[in-house]
Amino acid sequence: MKHSIYIILLFFVTKTVAQTGIGTNTPDASAKLDITSSNKGFLVPRMTNAQRSAITSPANGLMVYQTDGVIGFYVNTGTSSTPAWLRINTDWTKTGNDISFTTGNISTTGNLIGGNATSSKLSGFGALVNSKSTGFTLAASDNGSVINMTSATAVTITIPTGLPDGFNCMIFQSGTGQITFAGSGLTPVNRNGYTKSIGQNALVTILHLGSNVVVISGELSN
Numbered sequence: 001m002k003h004s005i006y007i008i009l010l011f012f013v014t015k016t017v018a019q020t021g022i023g024t025n026t027p028d029a030s031a032k033l034d035i036t037s038s039n040k041g042f043l044v045p046r047m048t049n050a051q052r053s054a055i056t057s058p059a060n061g062l063m064v065y066q067t068d069g070v071i072g073f074y075v076n077t078g079t080s081s082t083p084a085w086l087r088i089n090t091d092w093t094k095t096g097n098d099i100s101f102t103t104g105n106i107s108t109t110g111n112l113i114g115g116n117a118t119s120s121k122l123s124g125f126g127a128l129v130n131s132k133s134t135g136f137t138l139a140a141s142d143n144g145s146v147i148n149m150t151s152a153t154a155v156t157i158t159i160p161t162g163l164p165d166g167f168n169c170m171i172f173q174s175g176t177g178q179i180t181f182a183g184s185g186l187t188p189v190n191r192n193g194y195t196k197s198i199g200q201n202a203l204v205t206i207l208h209l210g211s212n213v214v215v216i217s218g219e220l221s222n
Helices: 002-016 049-053
Strands: 020-022 033-035 063-066 072-076 085-087 092-095 098-101 129-132 146-149 155-160 168-173 179-184 203-208 214-218
Touching: 049 063, 146 155, 179 203
Parallel strands: 020 033, 129 146, 146 168, 155 179
Antiparallel strands: 063 072, 072 085, 092 098, 168 203, 203 214
């Protein structure tokens, strides 16, 4: 008899604590904790980046509000042994099927792919224009840029191996110094074998087709 009463009481206690309500006597059945208020909010722990990073074995799904650096809500999407803190992003604005980002820069380590290979377009962007007065070696960061060479004396632009596939940039010789295009570990391809700008106001395009095959084209001579 005692065992039966114990089991019944245990059943009711379990049912009683199945959901917890704060500010409500009828917590939602889908919630373990249901907080209800019409004039107050829910305040999560607030801490600095250093304090967040110092949390010992943070559970997956743990959330805090960071008060310095990039301020905002952070959730651990990793494990307790290998935390991966992800900020809940509020920088994007969604309007209909469009999203926009108006502050700072957007970067990705993957590919940017259009939804339709024949009709997707990239628009509304300007090209980065860099002015240089001395010779230099091209880098991946020059991809898509326009380089204005202002030197009054001859200079050399070196084209290295390892540039991204599809790398392309334009070189404009605004100064009087002739530009020589030299490969480092590769030989630039030109239909006439030319490797120098033809003179002041010449425009030259550099294109990497992949596998260190780099084409130079435009107003060139020897």
